[in-house]
Amino acid sequence: MRLRHIEVFHSVYTTGSITGAAKLLFVSQPSVSKVLAHAEMQLGFQLFHRNKGQLIPTPEADMLFTEVDKTYRQLRSIRKMSENIKRNDFGQINLAFTPALGFDVVPKALAKFRQEHPNIRFDLETTHNDQALQALTEHRCDLALLYSSPPMPGVTKIECGEGEIVILYPKAQFPDEPKVLSPEQLGKTELIGIWDSGPLGELAYDRLTNDGVQVESNLQVTSYYVAARMVAQGLGCCTIDKFTALGNLSDKVGIASFAPPLTFKINGLYLDNRPLSKVSEAFLKYLKTEISQ
């Protein structure tokens, strides 16, 4: 019994006539007639008794119809689902990201994405670099967004844009609110240390030591945003990613770049054997534009 047989049988059974079924299916009457005959031939028993031009379903047809009707609904739900998938109007995105992106980047990207694709489910989770691989392999997320992640085996890494490491300082310390701070200026300030907190810490540490700045500090922090709040309290300066800086701004702090600017890559990670879904890719576009501004 082919799909066409099922469709035709269903239509004939519901409309009660071949002509009606033909109209319903937008095909010619002889076509329905022939397909139905073929179905009966292949099934080996009559589905309808032809009596004076009208069709009477046989008891066999009654029995089959209950089954066929179920399948028919299923088929339509498949088609609807595939339509939704095609329009990215169905599915789920399980996202893990470094906390810094949670202040503005992800929320803003998600808000814009939602306007176009309101039916996508999201599952969000913040994660640090060292936990990301675990989250991926345990299928807690399909996609992890990290700052300058090292390559991992079995994981595909794509670029989602660039971030910048900036210096957050209390305005009290630099009343003229400079946009750039030189190594000399930095050397005079108290620095809040975040050197142990992942690749970004190392990056900043290397740069500072290369520039001859003393990086010893008696205030160590492992969360960027905590460091930012420390700066707001006037406890010192801090090298920090710009997203966290912008997301924890206050009127007491200023932002300055390194000279030349110190940038890093933002990466998306997913397992090799679990390729990104189309909706995830669509979402990534929103994320990239959000990052780039």
Place this chain on the structure above:
Amino acid sequence: MRLRHIEVFHSVYTTGSITGAAKLLFVSQPSVSKVLAHAEMQLGFQLFHRNKGQLIPTPEADMLFTEVDKTYRQLRSIRKMSENIKRNDFGQINLAFTPALGFDVVPKALAKFRQEHPNIRFDLETTHNDQALQALTEHRCDLALLYSSPPMPGVTKIECGEGEIVILYPKAQFPDEPKVLSPEQLGKTELIGIWDSGPLGELAYDRLTNDGVQVESNLQVTSYYVAARMVAQGLGCCTIDKFTALGNLSDKVGIASFAPPLTFKINGLYLDNRPLSKVSEAFLKYLKTEISQ
């Protein structure tokens, strides 16, 4: 998404390879390859990522598969069901019959039928001629078996064989156990009256009056089998259908035919707009052979 697409997708997803799916479906490998490609083209998104010769299902495929799998099961259950219907190994027979057939004919026919078609469900009900039409129209039964039923509007009548009206007599009354009784002999006995009990009563009544036999009796019965038991108690003779007679035999009674034999038709009735199912027809064959002996 065509049925073939679903089949191919299901096979590829479950086997994990195109070659494997081809073997499962008993077709060539390029065929599967092409159909799958066509399905993806028509769906508008990839179902599998081709990576170094191996296929990795996309998340979209995962989502679709849950739906497709349901449908696939349904399809197989349709095919199985249609197979069973074709072999008369599935279905239900709702049968109503005149009580006389319930002693031996129907039970024996049913027993033999069961050996060949063990999975058919039966719903049995005894009915008198005047209630049969109601049972049919109320769909309490698909087929009614009656003695010499008159034609009814909207009901198809078929012949299932012949029955005979015989005379049941106490052996005490005819010790030589005759196989035939003449009108004169009958005239001398006391007759138990069943004349009001449907067409058979009339048939016997007409025959007896034509033969000049007095049919007045002071013992009236409306159920044939009750009359038979009366005869066994030596209360008189009785004209009765042979099936009831044989089904209620005892060593105290004998059976004699009219001369010439008085026969009637046994009919099967069903509604015009509810044609008999194939299993019912198959069962009818068993019934006919059971009646004919």
Place this chain on the structure above:
DNA sequence: CAATCCCATAACCCTGGTTTATGGGCCAAG
């Protein structure tokens, strides 16, 4: 009796799925 409706058949056509044949990438073993 004509008009209409419904179904079946006939003759033809076209697309989709099948086949065989072939070639390219990857891997493992010699």
Place this chain on the structure above:
DNA sequence: CTTGGCCCATAAACCAGGGTTATGGGATTG
């Protein structure tokens, strides 16, 4: 490094299922 095996994709030819129009016959209705 080469060779053979496995897997997938492509190409070209073929076949059939399902589509079409045209037509005819049985039933019902005005």
